[in-house]
Amino acid sequence: xxxxxxxxxxxxxxxxxxxxxxxxxxxxxxxxxxxxxxxxxxxxxxxxxxxxxxxxxxxxxxxxxxxxxxxxxxxxxxxxxxxxxxxxxxxxxxxxxxxxxxxxxxxxxxxxxxxxxxxxxxxxxxxxxxxxxxxxxxxxxxxxxxxxxxxxxxxxxxxxxxxxxxxxxxxxxxxxxxxxxxxxxxxxxxxxxxxxxxxxxxxxxxxxxxxxx
Amino acid sequence: xxxxxxxxxxxxxxxxxxxxxxxxxxxxxxxxxxxxxxxxxxxxxxxxxxxxxxxxxxxxxxxxxxxxxxxxxxxxxxxxxxxxxxxxxxxxxxxxxxxxxxxxxxxxxxxxxxxxxxxxxxxxxxxxxxxxxxxxxxxxxxxxxxxxxxxxxxxxxxxxxxxxxxxxxxxxxxxxxxxxxxxxxxxxxxxxxxxxxxxxxxxxxxxxxxx
Numbered sequence: 399x400x401x402x403x404x405x406x407x408x409x410x411x412x413x414x415x416x417x418x419x420x421x422x423x424x425x426x427x428x429x430x431x432x433x434x435x436x437x438x439x440x441x442x443x444x445x446x447x448x449x450x451x452x453x454x455x456x457x458x459x460x461x462x463x464x465x466x467x468x469x470x471x472x473x474x475x476x477x478x479x480x481x482x483x484x485x486x487x488x489x490x491x492x493x494x495x496x497x498x499x500x501x502x503x504x505x506x507x508x509x510x511x512x513x514x515x516x517x518x519x520x521x522x523x524x525x526x527x528x529x530x531x532x533x534x535x536x537x538x539x540x541x542x543x544x545x546x547x548x549x550x551x552x553x554x555x556x557x558x559x560x561x562x563x564x565x566x567x568x569x570x571x572x573x574x575x576x577x578x579x580x581x582x583x584x585x586x587x588x589x590x591x592x593x594x595x596x597x598x599x600x601x602x603x604x605x606x607x608x609x610x611x
Numbered sequence: 612x613x614x615x616x617x618x619x620x621x622x623x624x625x626x627x628x629x630x631x632x633x634x635x636x637x638x639x640x641x642x643x644x645x646x647x648x649x650x651x652x653x654x655x656x657x658x659x660x661x662x663x664x665x666x667x668x669x670x671x672x673x674x675x676x677x678x679x680x681x682x683x684x685x686x687x688x689x690x691x692x693x694x695x696x697x698x699x700x701x702x703x704x705x706x707x708x709x710x711x712x713x714x715x716x717x718x719x720x721x722x723x724x725x726x727x728x729x730x731x732x733x734x735x736x737x738x739x740x741x742x743x744x745x746x747x748x749x750x751x752x753x754x755x756x757x758x759x760x761x762x763x764x765x766x767x768x769x770x771x772x773x774x775x776x777x778x779x780x781x782x783x784x785x786x787x788x789x790x791x792x793x794x795x796x797x798x799x800x801x802x803x804x805x806x807x808x809x810x811x812x813x814x815x816x817x818x819x820x821x822x
Contacts, residue, residue: 412633417619417626420751421815424617424624440616441751441815478777480784485777492772495779496788503793507800508772511765540650544629551803554762554769560716561769567713568705568770569777572784604630608649 418443452599453531459594460523466587467520471513474578476562478569489513489580511554516591519549523594526603535610543603550595555588616818625656658810662736668805669732675794675801676729682791685771689784697791698722698767720766721795728764728802731757735809742817750814758806764799768792 416427418438430436430448438445449455471489478485490513496505526543529536536542566575619626624633629652636656637645645654658664683695696704698721705714731753738750774786 412624412635415624415633416631417624417633419626419628419631420755420811421747422618422620422626422812423815424619424622441748441811443751443755476773476777480780483780483783485779487773487776491776492769495775496772499775499788501788501793504768504772504788504796507796508769512769540630540652544650544652547629551762551807554765557763557765558769560720560763560766562773564713564717564766564770565773565777567710568774571708573778575777601631604632604649 416445418445446601447599449597449599449602452597452602453527455597456523456594457527457531459590459597460520460527463520463587463590463594464524466583466590467517469583470580470587473580473583475580475584476566476578477576479574479576480572486578489584511552512558515549515553516555516587519546519553520591520594522546522549523598526607530603530606530610533610535607539607543600543607547600553591555584555591559585559588616815618815620656620812620816625654627652627654628658657812657816658808661808661810661813662740664808665732665736665805668801668808669729669736672798672801672805673729675797676725679791679794679798682794683789684767684791684795685774685789686787687778687784688787693787695789698795701767717766720763724760724764725798725802728757728761728806732802732805732809735814739813739817744818747814747818751811754806754809754811754814761799761803761806765796768796768799 414427416425417423418425418441420443421438421441423438423440425436425438425445427446428436430446432448432450435447436445437443473488474486475489475491476487478487490509493505493509493513496502496508522542522545525536526539526546530539562581569575615621619633620636623636625636626633627647627650630647630650632647632649634645634647634654646652647654680698683697684701686693686695688694702714702718702722705711705717735750735754735757738745743750771786771788771792775788778784778786
């Protein structure tokens, strides 16, 4: 393994530069004011941004997300009424139905996109940012934070919500649908988690992690 | 002003995919993969085997695209009578029911997006392989859009998951997912992986000089 050999002066020179992740052009890192963003001068990709109180905001929003996530999973999601027959479903009922029909591929897919990845993302954010806020570096912080970044693409609650809307529209003239507590929590969760995402300053997290280690 | 663009690769540096920390390119790349000093991710100058991996995923997606559209994604069974729905017939049904905005949404997410994604990635791969100099900035934007918009095609899969959870009234009405749904989900996931394995920096590696 190589990287250990760079001496200190080299390291600080490397820290003052950043390469665009989409076109590889080198830029000098400049200090920004709050709310400003640095974009690549050649291809326009976002390089980095400076956010106010990033750690505190992200932690609070992640905690709120955790509460909504719990509510969304344990309370009734929707009730279906047809000719006096009532059917209550949970967020995870669809997954269960896929497994019962031996379509485990789709079961796993929906389970991961709507429950597991969002959970990993929330817990991962809290696990890394919580201790860092108090200047402690949690175990395997780098590994966990890289996982959080991957969950951005694969946690698809926002897409899931549109799926819910389309399903409701399809059933609306067939039966009576009553939204449950979970569906409201789910919508709230989408907002708080998106806000946590946009409050999160990943460059700051990596820098802080490096300082503490 | 003319001159060579100062990229990381030309300066003997490589950028970490995960945390964007720059590291020096080691002189010999034989002894295993270098690791980022900051986040411990594996370092690569460019995404490994980007072009062949993206082609492989993309071709698989093209093949599965056929069963995804031909086979039924779900069957609505009411009073013993089954009615199979493909992706397209689902959209038609929504139009007939007078729900045009929702029909447009589903049409866009399940038909327009996958097709455009397949075509966009094919074009990007060819343009890199033929060392195109044409509009690198716009091609990068096209790539960025392909990457962002891909996950929205999952709407149909989630809709089926909600329908089968709600409608299970045995004889009166049941909804069964069909084999088309698996192919369709596979197309979406394969194109998402294809977009991830494509390295947009390859577009710019062909652009030598400022003009």
